[in-house]
Amino acid sequence: MIAGIRNSGCEKQVWRHNDLVHLEELLEAADPETPKLIAFESVYSMDGDVADITAICDLADKYNAITYCDEVHAVGMYGPRGGGITDRDGVAHRVTIIEGTLGKAFGVMGGYIAADQVIVDVIRSYAPGFIFTTSLSPVLVAGVLASVRHLKQSSVEREGQQAAAAYLKRIMAEAGLPVMNSTTHIVPLMVGDPVKAKRISDILLAEYGVYVQPINFPTVPRGTERLRFTPGPQHSTEMMDELVQALCEIWERMEMRKAA
Ligand SMILES: *Cc1c(COP(=O)(O)O)cnc(C)c1O
Numbered sequence: 001m002i003a004g005i006r007n008s009g010c011e012k013q014v015w016r017h018n019d020l021v022h023l024e025e026l027l028e029a030a031d032p033e034t035p036k037l038i039a040f041e042s043v044y045s046m047d048g049d050v051a052d053i054t055a056i057c058d059l060a061d062k063y064n065a066i067t068y069c070d071e072v073h074a075v076g077m078y079g080p081r082g083g084g085i086t087d088r089d090g091v092a093h094r095v096t097i098i099e100g101t102l103g104k105a106f107g108v109m110g111g112y113i114a115a116d117q118v119i120v121d122v123i124r125s126y127a128p129g130f131i132f133t134t135s136l137s138p139v140l141v142a143g144v145l146a147s148v149r150h151l152k153q154s155s156v157e158r159e160g161q162q163a164a165a166a167y168l169k170r171i172m173a174e175a176g177l178p179v180m181n182s183t184t185h186i187v188p189l190m191v192g193d194p195v196k197a198k199r200i201s202d203i204l205l206a207e208y209g210v211y212v213q214p215i216n217f218p219t220v221p222r223g224t225e226r227l228r229f230t231p232g233p234q235h236s237t238e239m240m241d242e243l244v245q246a247l248c249e250i251w252e253r254m255e256m257r258k259a260a
Contacts, residue, residue: 076105160233
């Protein structure tokens with residue numbers, strides 16, 4: 001999304017993360033006649049927090065702006081039909097453009113935007129990144145269609161994932177591990193040191209057979225390095241118990257601090 005904004009060559013202003021007061025200040029200061037687009041994500045991938053999409057759409061209406069919401073970390077996983085947070089919150093019709101991936105929850109590859117036909121046509125006709133790229137193969141599309149159709153009518157996976165994430169957050173907190181209390185399926189475990197984050201990830205894989213990537217700068221600010229867990233519906237409580245046991249052993253071995 002950031003690369004797209006840069007490529008557009010448009011003037012841009014960065015509003016502080018999820019800060020609607022700041023967003024309104026910027027909108028208020030702008031010329032009402034200037035075309036404006038508010039770009040944001042629904043579920044933020046590193047802290048697992050969520051944008052107040054209704055409030056953003058209210059501001060867009062008030063200040064004559066259109067909206068662009070990246071739902072990549074939410075499609076398939078939220079909403080009664082897996083449409084994302086906009087589906088869950090009943091605001092999909094108010095967002096001008098919704099971006100989703102066919103990777104991540106849908107488990108295949110590719111991506112899409114959803115918008116009114118005229119906007120889709122404009123992007124189809126003018127976006128070089130789209131025009132000069134090979135289209136998705138029929139094999140991928142068949143896989144995606146099966147995933148999308150399934151997740152439109154099945155919430156078993158969504159409920160399973162939410163239950164797994166809630167369980168993992170609870171047992172990490174009970175074990176005194178510095179888990180960040182997100183409101184989504186994203187479970188960040190704070191380390192606060194890039195070398196240690198990488199080392200913990202290496203030990204987990206080599207000694208415990210658990211794969212989790214360290215998240216370091218520049219993906220997150222320095223000092224907030226972390227491991228980011230995203231449990232799925234197939235992760236059993238036994239697996240998560242083992243994981244927390246392993247983390248406790250590693251925490252002790254590396255003489256890391258635990259919560260009281
Ligand atoms: C993964 C990701 C994308 C890109 O999705 P791909 O399908 O891998 O191209 C876009 N936005 C966010 C926030 C992501 O995390």
